[in-house]
Amino acid sequence: MTEPKIEKGIPIPSQGRGKYKRLADEMKVGDSVLFIDKGVGYTKEFANINATKLTSALRKNGMKACQRIMKKSDNEPTETRVWRTE
Secondary structure, three states, X not given: OOOOOOOOOOOOOOOOOOHHHHHHHHOOOOOEEEEOEOOOEXXXXXXXXXXXXXXXXXXXXXXXXXXEEEEOOOOOEEEEEEEEOO
């Protein structure tokens, strides 16, 4: 096995911009995003994970956000929505 060598002057590549960072940059105060799994409709796991990712991206960029799970009259969740509040 060879000994690892120290290399100098190698630049760190950027991580790029994720889709939630792009969404966060494009949102204005009062805008919202609805999370529904395409082809399946509302999936609680899909909606919760992605809503949390967008909320985190907004907060990391110094913006404020809130998310709500919308329910039907029979108290079943139907969609998750995230708003940019500030």
